Amino acid sequence: MQQQIKDNHTISGYFVFFTIGVAQAAANIFNLQIVIIREAGQDSWISIILMGLSLHVIIWMIYKMLGNPSKDVITLHNKLFGKYIGSIISLPLVGYYFLMSLYYFRAYIEIVLAWVFPTTRTWAIAAVLICILYYVVSGGFRVIAGFSFMYMFLAPLLLLFYFPMREGELYNLLPMLNHSLMELLKGSKASGFIFFGIEGLLLYFPFLKDSGKHAKWAHFALLYTTLKYAFLMIVTLMYFSQGLLKHSLWPTLAMTKIIELSFIARFEYFYIFLWLLVIVPTVCISIWCCTRILKRVSGLKPGAALPVMLAALFIAVLFFNERTQISALESFINDLGFYFIFAYIPVLFMINLIAVKIKKDLPSGKSS
Amino acid sequence: MLTNLLEQIGVSAKSNDFQQITITIKEARIHFSYYKTLINQEQFHHDILSFMQISNCEVHALHELESMIPIEGIKMSSQLDDILLGLTRGAIFVQMDPQLHEGLLIEIPNPKLGRRDYNDTQNEFSVVGPKIGFVENLDTNLTLLRKGLSTEKLKFEELTIGSMSKTRVVIASIEGLTNPQHVNTARQRLLDLDFDVVFETSLLEQLITDNSNSPFPVFLSSERLDRIMYSLLNGEMAIICDGSSSIITGPTSLFSFIISPEDYYLPWIMGSFFRLIRYFGVAFSIFATSFYVAILTFHYTVIPRDLLGPIIESRSNVPFPPLLEVLFLEITIELLREAGSRLPTKVSQTLGIVGGIILGQAAVAAGLTSNILLIIVSLSALASFTTPIFKISNTIRFLRFPLIILASIWGGLGIMIGLILILGHLLRLKSLGTPYIVPLFPFRINSFSDSIIRSNYTMLYNRFFTTRPLSKQRFTVRSNNRDVGDDYNNE
8 A cells, every 4th residue: 555645745736737837838838829839720729728628528537536535646546457457557657647748849859950049969958957957856856846837927928918919810710610520530639739737737636735725726727728828819810810820830829929028029939948947847756656656666865766767868869860750749749649648547547436336235135 | 981070171271262260269269161262251251250258157058059050041061072062152060179070051141242233224224214234243133023023923943054154053933823834944954954154044954955956045134124024023033143143934925025024105006006016126127138139139020110220220339249249248237236335335436336327338349239128227226226125136137148148049949948947946935834925825825915016004914825824814904094084074
C-alpha cells in the first residue's frame, strides 16, 4: 500500500489551479490556431469551448477515482489489477510523460531557434535548459509547484491582445455556426492538445492537501484555460483572414508583432522569453511524473532516475532536427494525448467504478 | 598529578597578566587568582580586599566567606575547566588554605573595558524614528532589548560558542509567540557548531545557515533596536553575540530585507510608496544593464525607431561591443564603492566627486562608453543602495554580473535563464527551515499587507503568518475614533 506523503512535502490544494493552468498554457500557444482552423474555420472558438466543457467531466472522473483517500494512479492500478499486472500497466506511463515533456521542450526550442537565434545550435540551448530542469526537479514537487505559481504573473500579458483586437474585424467571425456538428467535433478533437496537462494530476494528486476541497480549483483552471484559448482564437480570427491564417506558422507571434509602445517595439520577443517561465514548470512536471512512477513501481531512486531521464530527453531532442520531424511528433502527440485523456482515463474510471461496486456488494452477499 | 587546585591553575595560566596573591586575615590565608587585565580592579580592591580587612571577623571556611562578600553571583566550584573559563571571563577565584580542592568564583568583570559606548546607529539610518542602535557589548544589548520590550515573556538563553573565543551567544525569543520550533532549530545548529572563534553575528549566520552556497542572506541582521524588536514581535527569534553590534533574526523572508523601519513611522501611503520605489529599484538594479547588453547585442529591433537614433549616435564613438562597455563601467562603479568604503569619510567624499563626475564624463569623452549607458549604470548603482539592509544590496549588485554575461551570450533568453535559475534557487532556499520567499510562495495573501506594501495599521492586526507565530493577532482594532458624528460639520 502507498505510504502517506509527509506533511512538509505537500502543498496547499489550490496550487492545482497553477499546476494545471501552467501545463495547459505551455502547449503551443503560439500556433494552436492553424491546427484547429483546418476543421472548424471561423467557428473554431466554439470547438475549443466544447472541448473545454467536456474535459470538466474528465477532471470529475479523476477526482472521483483518486480522491477519498487520496492516492495516485499507481496505487489505483495495483488495487484494480494486482501488484504485477498493475506495475506492467504503470510502466508505459513513463513513456507517455516522457513524450509529453519532449513535445513541450522541442516545440519551445523550435520557436527560439526560428524566431530569435537562427544560428544557434539546438544542442546548446537544450543542454543549458536541461541543467535548469535538473536544478528545478531535484528541488522536489514543492519547487515545481512554486514555479507553476509564477505563471500567474504572466496573465496580464493577455491584455496586450487588445492591440490586435483593435485592428481586427468582427465581421471575420461571421457567418457563425455554418459548420456542421461533425466538423465542430473534429475541430474539438484537433484542439485537444491545448488542454494537455491535466494528466499530471494523476500522479501528484496525493501531494495536494485536503483532497476533497481542491476540485473546484482544478475546474477553475480548466475554465480559465478554455476562456483564454477561446478569446485568443476569437482575436486571431478577427485579425487574420482565414486564407492567410492557413499559411502562417505562428499566428500568435505574428499578432504580437504589431504591438508597439513608446519605449518598446517588437513585443513578441518578450512573449518568447517569458514563455520559458511556462515551459520550465511544464516540462518539470512531466519529468517529475516519470521519476515518480519509476520510484513507485521499481523503487528506483529519483536521484538516479532524474539524470537518466534528462539525458534521454537531451538525446531525444537531438533526433528532431527538421520541421517535418517536429510536425510528425506533434501530430503523434496530439493523437496519443487525446486517446490518453478520452480513452484511458474513462476506461480506468469505469473499471474502478465496477470494482468498487463489486467490493461493496461482496460483503453483503457473503452475509446473506 | 597535582591535586592542589591553586597550583593547577597557576600551571594552566602562565600569562604575565595572571596573578595569584595571598593575604592573611587573622591566621586565615586566603588565595586570589585572577587576570588583572580583565577584572574590575576598583571593585576588587574596594569590595573584596578592603572589605575583608575592615570587617575583621574570623573566617574558617569558604561558605562563611561566601556569605560575607557583598557581591552577587558567587559560586562554589571545583572543576578546573569551569574555573579557567570563569577567569578568562573576568572573575576572580578565591580559595582558603585548608580547602584547596575547591574555591569561590566571583564575577567582577570590567564592563567598560575597551568598549565603545556610543549608541547611535552606524550603518542603518532613518530620518524619522529612534536612532538607538546596538553596541559591541552583549549586556548593553540585552538591556536595550529588555527595556524596549517590557514583558516578562521575553526570554534570553545563553550559550557559549567557539573553542577559543568562548563567545557568549544569546538566543532571544518571546514565549508564547515565537514558534519553539525555530528556537530549537537555531539552538541545535549553534550547539552542533565547532569553530574556533566567533567575532560577529555575520559569521554565526554563515555557520548556521540553511544553505551556505547561496548569495542571499537567510538571516536578517540589523543594528537598529526598533527593527529587532519588530522582528521579535513578529514571531522571529534573535541571536545576539558578544562583541557584535548587529543582531540577526530568523526565520526571515526575502521581502523583509526591503522593509525599512521608516515605513512604519510615515503615514501608510508614504510608507507603501517608498517601499514600492525600493522594489522598483531592486528590479531595475538587477536587470537594467543586462537588458542594455541583450538589446544592443541581439534584439535591436525591440528599440522603437525614434529611440534608435539617439542610441546609435551616443554609441557611434564606442569601439567595444556592449558587453565590454557595460563591464568596464560596472566594474568602475564597484571599484569606486569599494575604495570609498575603505577610506576615511573625508577622503571618500572627494573620491565620490572624482569618480562620479570627472571619471564618468571623461569616459564618455574618451569614447569608452556611451552617454546612455552611463545614465543606466549610475542609476542602477543608485538603485541598489536604496535597500535598507547592506547585505541584500551586496547580493543585488553581485547578481547583475552573471546576468550581464548571460545576456551577452543569449540575449533575452540568457536573462530569462538567469532569472529562472535565481527563481529556482529562491524557491529552494530556506531560512531556519521555512521557505524563503513567503508570502509569495507559499502564497499568503494576508501577509501581503505588510510585505509588498505597508498598509494601514488597522489592517496590520495580524502577525506575519509565515513565521508561524503561536499567537496570530498583534492587537485588536478598537472602535474607529476619528471624528465620528462630525460629518462635514453638519451636526
